[in-house]
Amino acid sequence: MAAQSAIFRLEGVTRRFGDVTALDGVTLDAGVNEYISLLGPSGSGKTTLLRVIAGFEAPDAGRVHFQGRDITALPAHERGIGFVFQNFALFPHLTVMKNVAFGLMHGKGAQVPQAEIDQRCRDMIEMVGLAGMEDRGVDQISGGQRQRVALARTLVMQPKLVLLDEPLGALDANLRARMRNELRAIRERLGVTFLHVTGSETEALAMGDRVVVLDRGRIIQIGTSEQVYDMPETPEVAHFMNRFNLFEGSLKGGVFEGPFGRVAAPRARPAKSDIYGVRYDRMRVLPADAAPQGPAIRAHFVANEYLGSSVMNFFETPDGRVIEMEHHLSLGAPDTYVPRQDYLLTWNPEQAIVFGREAH
Structure with a gap:
């Protein structure tokens, strides 16, 4: 991906927690309207990488760039980057509509007129396939539907980059397969860049325009699904693919x-x-x-x-x-x-x- 077309770029990012190096000199970029799968075993640094991009963690070394700006020191709430958490992080006392509207009604989003908030939320709820459920409580809908609410709440803020931390991990196998297709379709309609963290090689290969394989805080291969699947560059990548004797x-x-x-x-x-x-x-x-x-x-x-x-x-x-x-x-x-x-x-x-x- 050419640097001039990158919507975000990490340059030599390192993050340590005591004696543990979670990220070790990571350099990575993503293009506009690209879907990147980030694959690796537990403890490889996947979630830490997302948190550094989002601004929830500060790197010990290296820089973070987004839309041509150095945002390394910028607080998370000022970055304009969406984050979908593994546990969805919904407000259990609010309806589907109010969960989706929350970001637009608080903080920087509070400047948006109420009529626009309502329209944007209804449009987004319809896009994720939940039309008619606006007034339901999130405890009255299924796990797959809660996942869509979490996605709608993020996308309604119109971010250019969305970070997904194992968003399908809490779903059963049938829902995971269906949501993989829906996530890609939604991303393509909106023209948003997605960075999707997963521990599943099947999910990574199915979702990503490119697959980034991370091990012990370092990127050990970047390529298309076909390249990573057919031509692993190290024994570790071949092992992660779970397709090789x-x-x-x-x-x-x-x-x-x-x-x-x-x-x-x-x-x-x-x-x-x-x-x-x-x-x-x-x-x-x-x-x-x-x-x-x-x-x-x-x-x-x-x-x-x-x-x-x-x-x-x-x-x-x-x-x-x-x-x-x-x-x-x-x-x-x-x-x-x-x-x-x-x-x-x-x-x-x-x-x-x-x-x-x-x-x-």
Whole structure:
């Protein structure tokens, strides 16, 4: 994203809490009308990053820019940045309408005429699909509807940047899937930039124009969903994607030696350890007495799990390692396997991803 088109930019932001470095020299920007997913494990610094952008936390080093201004020292209420909290932070004693109108009726919003407040709130409530519920208490509506109220309350202030801190985490699986689509549709209609924090790789890949992967306070990869999914730059990113079987071994002279034997690995990526990765959906199952053309590992079948669009098959190696294989149902009916029976799991080495110290 070109710097001149960025609506916000962080430059070398560091935030410490005692001996813990929550953010370590983070530089990041987002363009106008862009949806960025911020992915990482618990404790990676995701929420701290949002709070620094919003102004709830002051960085120990680095600068925060928004709409061409340095806002590092600007109080949160003067930044014009929207924030949707994980727990929604609604006022339980107020109606849907009054919750949405709260920001317009207090502080800087108090200058807005009442007729305009009413119209803007009704328009926003309709946009998030809650028309007709204006007079209900927020304790009388569902979790998904409360999430929409929280979003409407933020968007009615007409921010150019909205920060979402795991906004779908409190919803059940069906609501999460539906709200993912609705969030993207609302953002596109309004032309607002969203920065969406999540611990779910599925959510991050589905939502973001770009995915930012954070680990221990540092950004370790930025790319499109396809780039991050297909070409993780580190073993940590591959692990976060939860789509790769990762094997430890040794990389020497362009050859990786692991539990499956030796296999050529001429295009290894630099890493602090030697790791061989094969995506779940790129593994094939052969009979135990087959003669595979490429690398293979022996394992017995344990169980499978139906996921709707695919079936996950679980195998266990003699040393107790679990290997996962995904079959997409769009490719046809899945094969069936006999529990506790041995099979050979194989793959095309051209589709593997290799990380190694030798590649530095």
